[in-house]
Amino acid sequence: MSQITKTVRLSGSSPDSVEDGVRTVLARAAVTIDEIVRFDVVHTGGTVDSSGVPTEFEVTLDITFVVKESVHG
Numbered sequence: 001m002s003q004i005t006k007t008v009r010l011s012g013s014s015p016d017s018v019e020d021g022v023r024t025v026l027a028r029a030a031v032t033i034d035e036i037v038r039f040d041v042v043h044t045g046g047t048v049d050s051s052g053v054p055t056e057f058e059v060t061l062d063i064t065f066v067v068k069e070s071v072h073g
Contacts, residue, residue: 004067005056008033009042022058025058035066 012025023039030036043060 005037005048005064006067007062009062010059011043011055011058013046013058015056018057018059021057022061025048025061026063029063033063033065036069037064037066040064064066 004056008029010025012021012028014020014024020043022039026036026039041059042062044058047055049055050056050065
């Protein structure tokens with residue numbers, strides 16, 4: 001049987017970096033989503049303070065995971 005996947009879009013942030021934001025979103029998603037097989041960065045952005053220093057890095061990811069096979073035969 002072929003593998004079926006599903007993709008969901010999730011967003012999150014980190015005060016440290018875009019990469020840390022990606023890791024944070026993936027780690028949080030993995031708490032409730034099994035068999036994550038890939039991610040794509042859809043959007044990056046963030047906020048800055050009055051001197052232009054980044055204060056928060058925001059990321060939006062498409063996260064793809066394997067859909068479990070039906071238990072009904």
